[in-house]
Amino acid sequence: MCGIIGYVGDKKASEVILEGLKALEYRGYDSVGIAVMDREGRIRVKKDRGMLEEVSKKVDFLEMDGFLGIGHTRWATHGPPSFENAHPHGDCEGKVVLVHNGVIENYLELREELEGKGHRFSSQTDSEIVAHLIEEYRKDSEEFEAFRKAINRLKGSYAIVCMVEGKEKLFLARKNSPLIVGFGNGEMLCASDFTPMLKHTKTFAIMDEEEVCVVDKAGARFFDLRGNERKKEKVEVKWSPEEAEKGGYPHYMLKEIEEQRYSLKESFMADVRKASGLVEKYEKIDVIAAGTSYHAGLMLKYLFQKELKKRVDVVIASEYRYVAVPDKKTLVIAISQSGETADTLQAIKFAKKHGAKILAITNVVGSSITRVADETVYMNAGPEIGVAATKTFTSQLAVVYKLAFPEKDFSYVADEIARVMEETGEKAKETAQKLKFAKSVFFIGRGICMPIAYEGALKFKEISYIHGEAYAGGELKHGPLSLIEKDVPVIALVQRDETYEKMIGSIKEVKARGAHVIAITDSKEIEKVADEAIVIECKEKTLSPFYFIIPLQLIAYYTSVERGINPDKPRNLAKSVTVE
Template structure:
């Protein structure tokens, strides 16, 4: 998501901070800033826009030299991109400066508490709360103040802290967001990713959750946020810069597939709380009364986002008991859709700039419908023009083929559908509770699937020589099969089709011949036996079947040629797990065929024309 850079040593920090931030530009950002301790005190310069804009500002307003500083590139989550919302953020007296990656779930309650104590807030961000909170505990020991503040923060955070009163120290803390410490001679570094510091050192500490580092010119002290010493082995970076930008992965797509456990945590952060059998969507302006008035729902999107909408359709219909239409945006406005003020329209766009989706949004508003947007980009056109927004918080996605953007859209749909069901009283808490618990387990379950990537790679290399492949599934599995088919087509150029398994006998079986690869999804218990029957149909005609099923359906192993068993979860949220092996399948097939995974031919990341 965002980028963090910190430096303490004997060199001018401004240039080191800026160059480090430039190495993190691949992560995506909408604003940038630095804070430096100088002989004239702590100076902060920040601006909306690119690092080039920050450099222009620094040329107009040169900083006094300082050898200690922190820098940041921001990807907006709380508050639109603006100068005021840019990092670093300071306390009321501008003595403490903080940069932060992540999301503070309890920032509103902390903000109210600190405001009552006299703190003056100037931004819309959750990050500003951290600087005021640290200041409230600071009695001359910045390390202790940071430790006390960290105990109050709930959510995901990697922070770097600079104090005007103790300019000989930099303090860093990690909780669920990546952070590394670079080790030099008489100088040390903080980075959110290895490329930021690779020009200066290849020796790093990789902080774990609940750990912090105190940097001085003379060394680095590692400890827990409770103050207990930590002993940690140094890590030697042997990658070149191009590989380091991908965190050691060969391609951005593979990195982004592996980003998904953290992306899931970020999307669910602040929306799920332990012990409560429901979801929170405080960002919605929709009142319970308004939610109860809707009579139908339209989901409108393009490509991968449309496939997320197919899953969202089933979740809303099943849980909230409202009729839902899902349609590709390029067709939607040309069929004169039946829209009224009692229609809820949900538009989905990773970039928030998709031309067809924007046109559908405007058509819906013209007819008086209420529009909720699901998007990844704060400040995007879709986010600005919709009546309500659910941000996915997936972080930037560099590869053209969408992975974590799709899967976090699923989570946003699940959260909204559960919220809608509870407000409309169509699903009791005793049924919502197990689903919420299952959602909370997804990040670790996704991580466990990624550990088995070699199983997928082996099958992908088998199918790489084929020119045709079929995906089949029923219910939720059919929705995911369509996304799996699209992924394979767009980056490996293997012609693939997804079919509702029950439709095979209505014509599609004519395409099955000896050796035809078929990927069969069978994660839905109520449809399992019917899906097995469909699998038998294609195998009887010579198909080679790769089955993907839940681990409690082990009997499928004897009925297919290959099988991958997924961790057990609630059937309705199984797409959030079953899509992972399909993403890996597409990736490894493309690699095996020698194609440019991150930049497939004829495609663009954001489609801003019709």
């Protein structure tokens, strides 16, 4: 996830864009750049690796003069943070310059085609190929038509803002990545969200899927990808700057839960081809991870053993060197959201010392884990500000599913997640009202639901400060039943699969001791057994973890809020654990 902004009007573009990028830096902060068209119609670009403040001091963005420009703050997905990979990107002659947020799935194929026609590339990014495609189509088409033709060639996700030398216009395109147009007084803006534009306007149009737009200082025209013009409704937004920073949400955590409908689209586009080759090659697989990533590792074990018939051990990273016996025949899959988790890095070093091959799954390009791994898969979740992992967990699951089912297309899951949020949001609030005074909450599941029960319990306790514990349903009679008494809440994850009858038995077991059972399930029949149920229609049984985790995240969030706790900053915890 990156932040993009564009401006055309009578103000100094570099000032407007620099100010806007400060509001967008939460979307990416490994490199930054601005392009401005000067009064002679020439485009100047300044960019570099690093955070906005340090790069701004280094290159002096405000030295650029002009009334039209674009800016970008990057979260790397293709190519490590560097000057070359920083946006904006241009064509061979620097006459077409653009910024991009998203992932172009077919960029390698397009790059090879363009290189065959003599185009020269200066970066490792997927974004640069779009500028060269436009350049190629400009040979026999005017600017907008060339832009539209280029966009029609792209597969994947994109929010693109483009400028062409000598043209006082911005060309926009959007698919699966947000892009909003702001209508000012004699000026126009566009950006990834409302935040950077609110000082200039309160009137906006939200671009639709597979839509293109031409913007000049007088207004904007919208078109579908075939070039048919569309009418567009405008909306008025009256947020405060603080509200806008979180997209109108009261907390980053809720915003990031909602963002899963977008982040999952990009995560399911992760390139796992080389990683799949490694998985196929090795019979001995160890997974090392901590916290939420450990639960993603448990899901990996379940799927690899069930679908790929691979034997997998999942070990908490801090324990790995004490219990594991890696060797040259071992593939170690290290999962870390930040790529900086100290326990995981130490476990990797131990495994490498004994000859193991390392496959990393992480969200941060250029992080420490990527420098010690033999192969890396990037989750493409974008920055996550809240300490409690939400969208990075489902992005980890997306990569795991791609590795387990390399031939399947799961892109529709993101839209399903949006539906689940709408259907379960109110019920999650009601549940939180009932749980806020609890002393302990137990989570139970079996089979594919077990890792989700563990993750649900972790989310709940880390931000509500209420004890939460997860158990396999079959383990209740081996100790935990002694803790069940009248009105103790038990959240049961029940799927209509081979575990269904056993889970009904587990529910009856705790109800017989007085527990209040809240079921999250794909079966309406469970309403007859549990005290209450959140029923979710799942298109595929194997994908239920994506469906069931959403109400668990929402229940944790709303319980925290009900108790007057800031869920973004739980006590004693940090986003990235960089000490052992």
